[in-house]
Amino acid sequence: MSTSLTDIGPHHDIVISTRVRIARNVEGYSFPHKLNDDTSFALMKDVQTAVKAFPEHQGDDYSFVRLKQLESLERQVYVEEHVISPALLANAGRSGFFYNQTKGTSIMVNEEDHIRIQNMQQGFQLEAAWNEADQVDNMLGKKLPYAFDDTFGYLTACPTNLGTGTRVSIMLHLPALTLMGHIDGFIQAAGQLGFAVRGLFGEGSEYMGNLYQVSNQITLGLEEHEIISRLEDVVVQVIQKERLARRNLFDNKKIGLEDRIFRSLGILSYARSLTWKEAMQYLSDLKLGTSLGLISTCTLEELRTLMELIQPAKLQQHCGKLMDETERDRQRAELIRCKINGGGTQHVNE
Amino acid sequence: MSTSLTDIGPHHDIVISTRVRIARNVEGYSFPHKLNDDTSFALMKDVQTAVKAFPEHQGDDYSFVRLKQLESLERQVYVEEHVISPALLANAGRSGFFYNQTKGTSIMVNEEDHIRIQNMQQGFQLEAAWNEADQVDNMLGKKLPYAFDDTFGYLTACPTNLGTGTRVSIMLHLPALTLMGHIDGFIQAAGQLGFAVRGLFGEGSEYMGNLYQVSNQITLGLEEHEIISRLEDVVVQVIQKERLARRNLFDNKKIGLEDRIFRSLGILSYARSLTWKEAMQYLSDLKLGTSLGLISTCTLEELRTLMELIQPAKLQQHCGKLMDETERDRQRAELIRCKINGGGTQHVNE
Numbered sequence A, B: 001m002s003t004s005l006t007d008i009g010p011h012h013d014i015v016i017s018t019r020v021r022i023a024r025n026v027e028g029y030s031f032p033h034k035l036n037d038d039t040s041f042a043l044m045k046d047v048q049t050a051v052k053a054f055p056e057h058q059g060d061d062y063s064f065v066r067l068k069q070l071e072s073l074e075r076q077v078y079v080e081e082h083v084i085s086p087a088l089l090a091n092a093g094r095s096g097f098f099y100n101q102t103k104g105t106s107i108m109v110n111e112e113d114h115i116r117i118q119n120m121q122q123g124f125q126l127e128a129a130w131n132e133a134d135q136v137d138n139m140l141g142k143k144l145p146y147a148f149d150d151t152f153g154y155l156t157a158c159p160t161n162l163g164t165g166t167r168v169s170i171m172l173h174l175p176a177l178t179l180m181g182h183i184d185g186f187i188q189a190a191g192q193l194g195f196a197v198r199g200l201f202g203e204g205s206e207y208m209g210n211l212y213q214v215s216n217q218i219t220l221g222l223e224e225h226e227i228i229s230r231l232e233d234v235v236v237q238v239i240q241k242e243r244l245a246r247r248n249l250f251d252n253k254k255i256g257l258e259d260r261i262f263r264s265l266g267i268l269s270y271a272r273s274l275t276w277k278e279a280m281q282y283l284s285d286l287k288l289g290t291s292l293g294l295i296s297t298c299t300l301e302e303l304r305t306l307m308e309l310i311q312p313a314k315l316q317q318h319c320g321k322l323m324d325e326t327e328r329d330r331q332r333a334e335l336i337r338c339k340i341n342g343g344g345t346q347h348v349n350e
Helices: A039-052 A055-061 A072-080 A086-091 A126-143 A175-179 A183-192 A222-252 A254-270 A276-291 A298-311 A314-319 A324-342 B037-052 B055-061 B072-080 B085-088 B126-143 B175-179 B181-193 B223-250 B254-270 B275-292 B300-308 B312-317 B325-340
Strands: A015-024 A062-065 A096-098 A105-109 A114-122 A167-171 A193-196 A211-216 B016-025 B065-067 B096-100 B104-111 B115-122 B167-173 B195-198 B211-216
Touching: A015 A126, A015 B055, A039 A062, A039 A096, A039 A105, A039 A126, A072 A086, A072 A314, A105 A126, A114 A126, A114 B195, A126 A175, A126 B300, A167 A222, A175 A183, A175 A222, A175 A276, A183 A193, A183 A211, A193 A222, A211 A222, A222 A254, A254 A276, A254 A324, A254 B254, A254 B325, A276 A298, A276 A324, A298 A314, A298 A324, A314 A324, A324 B254, B016 B126, B037 B065, B037 B096, B037 B104, B037 B126, B072 B085, B072 B312, B104 B126, B115 B126, B126 B223, B167 B223, B175 B181, B175 B223, B175 B275, B181 B195, B181 B211, B181 B223, B195 B223, B211 B223, B223 B254, B254 B275, B254 B325, B275 B300, B275 B325, B300 B312, B300 B325, B312 B325
Parallel strands: none
Antiparallel strands: A015 A114, A015 A167, A062 A096, A096 A105, A105 A114, A167 A211, A193 A211, B016 B115, B016 B167, B065 B096, B096 B104, B104 B115, B167 B211, B195 B211
């Protein structure tokens, strides 16, 4: 399963990505927050040995990265690319990860748990993401003694992950439900069904660009296929509601909708300084306008790529230099202007 | 003194226009609010006779308009063009005006006073405006018995106009002082010196597009040349302060300033609906940007013309139809887009 730019998955106008992560711990080691430099390193070596022993040389497709060997900017880039979690970064002195870019799989070591297997797919691809993560889990489990309890299932550092240790997340773009003021209702309803709605970077992160990450809160007492199937039901319903809201806006509030979308296009085409948050909001409007056929300045895929590229660390990497916030806001505006205007600077004396 | 588009007067980047109006009343008639249909008509005929008797056939250059013979839209267009006052409109059943478009002179009959002579010049032209209005006043005064008192001077319906009956106004564009938050201080200081600061259409009208009309409050106890000379001093000072503020913004806050100006350009280039007030604000930004050499999309003169054209009545006249507010906002956005983009619709599916 490749994640190339052309493979953006089903329902890609609403579903940005699908992610499965499995939490595992290894017998004989304390939970990561209790490990010292030596024991955390020993654990990393054990995981490395297990990865190297994957059948059919599959382990060769993984690169190994120790966070303390990375510059701060590189670490942040991996977080922005959702390859690793902010929690892995928080334990940067003792953590690392194995990464198979082609398959979109990362195996984080010494995050909150010893091992966090994650697979990420573009668009709405629960089965593909689950199959890939599950397969890696099985291969690792053959070489490492997972901490397991007959009553509680897989043991985890935090009880909210006990049982299957599995969290399945879908990142959704819901501009119409947001505009119509229906998001709070959706978040409440999802909560009652056992699903949490979070921002771009999980727990505690802000909602930006009308992007919402839905994931299961319950990991205990349900089989993995039940978790996946329930999340799928919820997401299918939300997709339908978002489509209905888009159609309603288009049919009944077209002037206001067009005006909003074109103003956002105007601001992105001309602004000299853009904060991350406001750029995400305007790009969200452009995505909505594009999906409704109101504008064709960029494709949905180009807008998705632009949303990724304007993140603080990715932007600095793109520009090849460290920048403070003021300079980032300027460069962000310039990058967007360039992409949207095709490099031209209209009506401008500079 | 012509008011053609090329003759925009000195300091035209800050001073929009200069206006002198002289209030006069005619002996033998009650003040206008006490006149009935017959007596107000009789007064109009008297003024007409006096205008026709101007030396060297100057009266031939005046057209006469009775407000009750105009459609509501036409009346409002004259107000938006500052040819007549809102107060003349309020007495539309019994009022009229003589208008010399070439010289920018109007003689309103049955406004608050029997006669209001007004001359308007583009840019900063106090002397020209005064000379023209004064000359018309002298010509009228030779044929009509003005109500005059040795103690109070020219008598007027409202005591605030007693004495000279002369009000001199300058319309200023002060975007930098507004942005820097110095406008309230300016209004207070002007008040202490006996000058009132009002919006686009005088008393009670809103400040729009950072346009401020400064005029003398005192008409009694000062000679006309003193009124004019004091207003000139105040305006010269404000012009200097505005220039200084623009330079300060350019030198010290250039990123923010450019960003603001270009965003306004972006919104005006793309919006599908624009209220009058917000369009004036964005056009004000474009004027500032143009005068600082940051953009060259339109000339200052084109922006001034656009500010006039987007007023509610002028806009309906331009489009050749009556429109409700929603439709006006759409047509306003389209007109501005057309003028700014040179008629092109960029990146647009329609």
